[in-house]
Amino acid sequence: MALKQQTSSRDTKSNALDCDLVIVGGGIVGATLASALKDSGLKILIVEANPLEVVASRRQAYALSLLSGRIYEGIGVWQNILPKIAKFRNIRLSDGEYPQIVKFNRTELDTEFLGYVAEHKVVLTALQELIAQCPNITWLCPAKVIEVESQNTFSEIKINLNGTTKTIKTKLIIGADGSRSRIRSLAGIKTRGWKYWQSCVAFTIKHTAPQNDIAFEKFWSTGPMGILPLPGNRCQIVWTHPHAEAKAIQQLNEQEFLEKLNYYTGGLLGEIELISDRAVFPVQLMQCDRYVQSRIALVGDAAHCCHPVGGQGLNLGIRDAAALAQILQQAHQQSEDIGELQVLKRYENWRKRENLTILGFTDFLDRTFSNSFLPIVVIRRFGLWLMNNCQPLKIFALKLMTGLKGRTPQLAQR
Ligand SMILES: Cc1cc2nc3c(=O)[nH]c(=O)nc-3n(C[C@H](O)[C@H](O)[C@H](O)COP(=O)(O)OP(=O)(O)OC[C@H]3O[C@@H](n4cnc5c(N)ncnc54)[C@H](O)[C@@H]3O)c2cc1C
Numbered sequence: 001m002a003l004k005q006q007t008s009s010r011d012t013k014s015n016a017l018d019c020d021l022v023i024v025g026g027g028i029v030g031a032t033l034a035s036a037l038k039d040s041g042l043k044i045l046i047v048e049a050n051p052l053e054v055v056a057s058r059r060q061a062y063a064l065s066l067l068s069g070r071i072y073e074g075i076g077v078w079q080n081i082l083p084k085i086a087k088f089r090n091i092r093l094s095d096g097e098y099p100q101i102v103k104f105n106r107t108e109l110d111t112e113f114l115g116y117v118a119e120h121k122v123v124l125t126a127l128q129e130l131i132a133q134c135p136n137i138t139w140l141c142p143a144k145v146i147e148v149e150s151q152n153t154f155s156e157i158k159i160n161l162n163g164t165t166k167t168i169k170t171k172l173i174i175g176a177d178g179s180r181s182r183i184r185s186l187a188g189i190k191t192r193g194w195k196y197w198q199s200c201v202a203f204t205i206k207h208t209a210p211q212n213d214i215a216f217e218k219f220w221s222t223g224p225m226g227i228l229p230l231p232g233n234r235c236q237i238v239w240t241h242p243h244a245e246a247k248a249i250q251q252l253n254e255q256e257f258l259e260k261l262n263y264y265t266g267g268l269l270g271e272i273e274l275i276s277d278r279a280v281f282p283v284q285l286m287q288c289d290r291y292v293q294s295r296i297a298l299v300g301d302a303a304h305c306c307h308p309v310g311g312q313g314l315n316l317g318i319r320d321a322a323a324l325a326q327i328l329q330q331a332h333q334q335s336e337d338i339g340e341l342q343v344l345k346r347y348e349n350w351r352k353r354e355n356l357t358i359l360g361f362t363d364f365l366d367r368t369f370s371n372s373f374l375p376i377v378v379i380r381r382f383g384l385w386l387m388n389n390c391q392p393l394k395i396f397a398l399k400l401m402t403g404l405k406g407r408t409p410q411l412a413q414r
Pocket residue numbers: 024025026027028029030047048049050055061062063064143144145176177178179181182183200201202238281299300301302308310311312313314315316317
């Protein structure tokens with residue numbers, strides 16, 4: 001179903017709006033956007049397909065960048081998140097069994113940590129609690145989007161809320177509804193990209209290794225393996241393999257699985273115990289042709305997706321949310337129409353190119369390391385040597401990974 005773009009006499013009724021903006025999708029990115037607009041004076045509705053407890057209960061953990069932490073500090077929710085998450089001071093990159101390991105330490109950026117690892121529930125619950133105290137933000141859930149219709153000066157979104165059809169009139173609709181965004185498809189926004197030949201197996205383990213402040217990215221020719229520390233001597237592991245191998249790893253019996261894992265982690269975690277399911281996710285790279293059109297904007301996975309190597313996807317979405325909140329708040333203060341294309345373009349101009357850099361960076365990492373072609377192996381090992389011996393290159397890579405490259409949203413500067 002295509003987005004209906006119409007100009008009609010109904011435009012004259014545009015002052016009778018139900019709200020200023022509707023955010024479709026109450027995952028971490030949608031909830032971050034709403035929270036970042038808590039003091040904007042804008043009236044916000046969040047349409048979420050699932051009940052709030054269900055949305056918060058996803059069993060996943062993410063590497064959160066320094067910038068994401070600063071954004072949450074600016075929003076005023078960090079103090080409720082920080083005590084419940086892991087902080088790491090070191091990052092180690094290695095190439096199979098090759099002994100040259102790139103070691104990053106917090107002192108190189110002069111920061112207390114190099115990043116954090118947070119469980120989905122911790123972040124989303126903190127955001128939901130904050131939103132519950134904001135009189136300008138209302139949840140509509142469980143609710144599904146049926147149709148979107150844009151006029152010149154407003155949009156209408158038809159939803160099914162608890163079995164009842166409801167039409168909401170608003171200035172702006174934001175798609176924060178994930179990689180299979182309905183808002184994106186209703187708006188007819190095209191995407192570019194590709195599906196990788198790999199899937200990720202994601203799971204949590206308990207271990208006996210004493211040191212738990214290192215994040216590892218171990219590159220194997222089958223695909224990268226991210227080992228992220230979690231509180232309570234646990235780790236979230238995201239292990240990439242070609243699709244069939246990922247499925248086979250998921251189905252191994254537990255003992256065989258742990259033996260294989262022990263080999264691939266190099267025994268660095270001591271004794272290990274599997275404490276979650278092994279979930280398999282296919283991996284894709286995707287960027288929308290445009291992030292905005294009149295009365296529509298996309299954020300997070302609705303606008304772009306990348307390979308999980310380096311743990312960047314959610315961080316990009318959090319940064320989108322902070323940037324869009326800033327643009328909308330400024331436009332509102334200057335009495336501009338927040339749904340107008342010229343306002344929304346400021347967001348697209350800011351974020352689209354920055355996201356593309358990270359999409360390219362993660363693609364480059366995956367392709368060069370998931371490769372046993374000898375000339376590529378030689379070049380990438382020289383790259384690792386260079387990274388260890390050329391401090392400016394190391395700092396550049398570190399700033400890219402921690403979100404400290406690019407334009408900083410004002411929220412993160414507070
Ligand atoms: C294995 C794996 C590991 C990862 N690790 C990391 C990491 O370490 N660090 C990192 O930064 N990123 C990581 N990512 C990426 C990260 O998971 C995503 O980028 C992030 O979850 C996207 O958040 P989102 O809020 O945009 O979308 P989603 O989390 O998909 O949320 C979308 C929300 O919209 C709702 N919704 C969907 N359709 C509708 C509709 N029609 N109407 C109403 N509501 C709707 C859904 O219920 C959901 O609540 C990883 C991804 C994978 C697969």
